[in-house]
Amino acid sequence: MPLALDVEHLVKHFPGADRAAVDDLSLRVEAGTFYALLGPNGAGKTTTLRMIAGLLAPDAGRIAIDGIDLAIDPLAAKRIVAYVPDEPLLYDKLTPIEYLELIAALWRIDPEPARVASTRLLDLLGLTPHALQRCETFSRGMRQKLVLAGALMRAPRLLILDEPLTGLDAEAARLVKNLLGDHVGAGGTVILTTHILEVAERMAARIGVIRSGRLIAEGTLDELRSRAHVVAPSGHGVATLEDVFLELVADRGEDAPVLP
């Protein structure tokens, strides 16, 4: 399978910080994969995603999206990537349609496909009744859905989502999960971070675990189970992703092991 994302030895150090936010991180994600990036707060997940989305320049390392080197041709790479940040930043004074028009202009989407996609996504996400309303009246969940509509409208080959289910009710969360599943089903690649481990467990084909800016484990859930050598706390059945994750990120006072 071709690689949707190829990250090599990525490093990011913020001024004034005593350690690197991202420290020699390498990651490969095959096209058509649902990939979950997990880690405790402050592990470097968001920094990593922002560098992949071209929003933050790495200090060292290389990022290639669908074979396009982000440092060499950032605009071509950005054309096939959509990033949904953890905080859904919208224009409060614009309506959802005006927001989608802006995205269509920025990503040069032809008018007709843009019209079709926006109507379909607004309808699918239950935003049609609010489509002529300014976003300032929206709840967090509605804002999150609109940002997602904006991302899906670009039909990205790589969809990056930072905590996409925060603030969504159960119905909306199910809807979003279905949409992400459909995106992968259609050949797209999804990379998401989440603290809801059940989502990663049920949806992700592969899981990466970050701690202190380093990728400390990566693989399918079964591979992670065998790597972490954990059994279910009850002693019966198999360990859940939560058990595996907690074992992997447990701070034992030594530097996190790094994947070979």
Added chain:
Amino acid sequence: MIGAAKRPPVAWTLLRHEWRLAWRSVGASRRPGAKSRPRWRSIAAIAILLVLAHTLGLATIALPAQWRDTQPFRIVALGALAFLFTFMLSFAMSRVVSAFHERRDLDLMLAAPIAPVTILFVRAFATVATVWAMFALFVYPFANIAVLSGHWWMARWYPLLPFAALATTGIALLLTDAVVRLVGIRRARVGLQVLSALIGASIYLISQGQNLLPEATRRRWSSFVMDWVARDPWPVRFAAGIADGDVVVWGALVLVSVSLFGLALVVARRRFAAVALMPEADSRVVRASSTAVERRVARGFGRGLIATLLIKEWRLILRAPQLLSQILLQLLYLVPLVFFAFGRNTHGAAPIEWAGAAHASAVVGFASTLATSLAWLSVAAEDAPDLIAGSPRPRGRILAAKLLAATIPPYALVVVGALESLRRSTTEAPVLLIYGALACASAALLSAAGPTNAKRTDFQRRHRGRGFAAVIEGFEFLLWAAAAGLMASGHWIIGLGVTVLALAWPALRLRVALENVRSA
């Protein structure tokens, strides 16, 4: 059982909370990511202010002892009190809006097991104290020096201020309540902001407004005012009585102040919790039908990047009346320039080239200020920076579109001004067009070189934490206005000199602006 420590009264705890917030707003630096200023820096700034105010207060030493019996004393007393009252009322209004309608902590307060009336009283008294403290910084140094130099009667100004703070806060509470009832909380915030600024600038604008009158009318008005003051009407007697510490007038002032404040609390008490917890956003939600949405979608899409960004920036500005009013209020303070230009021209006291110079100065100064404000909003205060930065379009192109959106309205103003100037001369219009363009371009360049990722709501605090650069940029509009005026009046050499000065700072910032564009 462990003995429970005696808790302070809840009102005291709330008062301390108010005091802490007020103090921290003095020392806070609003630059994104910046740390709060250390306490000693705030104390040092206040100390320097006090030293400066006391130095200015030295002027009171020169006052003759018998001055209080003269007509000029009465006029100065009336003017000073009018200034003091309008500024205090303006400040009190802004504090009331902030304490009761802007800070987001009322949800927490009203959810706590505290009587709403206690919260109301504490906030109202904290507002009185803030208004008093703010004006004490400027008024008491004069009283201190005057008392020390033998004008003991000025000691009566010490108790004047707390009562003036009580009265103005009372009026501010009543006005705020009335406006909120009339237009709702969202519009009220904008309306009160404008009202507060207009009240603060009222004396200044009225005094400058006479420049609009023809010379004969101005003289007639002037002599009418002097005659009125000479007849010693009650406002003049009242002002002189307050300044002089007359017991009857003082009694009336105390009574009026306490009554106004009491009335305001009684009125506010009835609806305090309901008004404070009004929803932030417009609650009128109009659900759109699928047909309406489809019609709208069919009309949209297909515009180019530049057109889309222009429309987006203008929509964001026009749909934020609070921001718009702040921008327009800035221009309001430049109005005297216009009064000066057109006033002199109307009564024909100045030669025609001087009228042209003043007109060119006013128009270019207006355009420069407007361009600076709009450029900050569109470039620095981008609401969704990640969306823009993550788009597959060159940063330079996006920046150019944003700056175009910021400079088109002010330049349109320049074009109108240039057309208007054709009535007087043909040389003024080219000067206006060139200097208007230079001023707008300079504002755009400085904005491109300035900090980004600010919040729109920080518009009024946008210079905080920028030190020297902010001071220099504050003078840019004056330099462009002066250069345009000098060129329009035919003073080419000095005009070119000022032009070089005006270009110096943008030229120094050019490299930073280019780096910002390339860094994408």
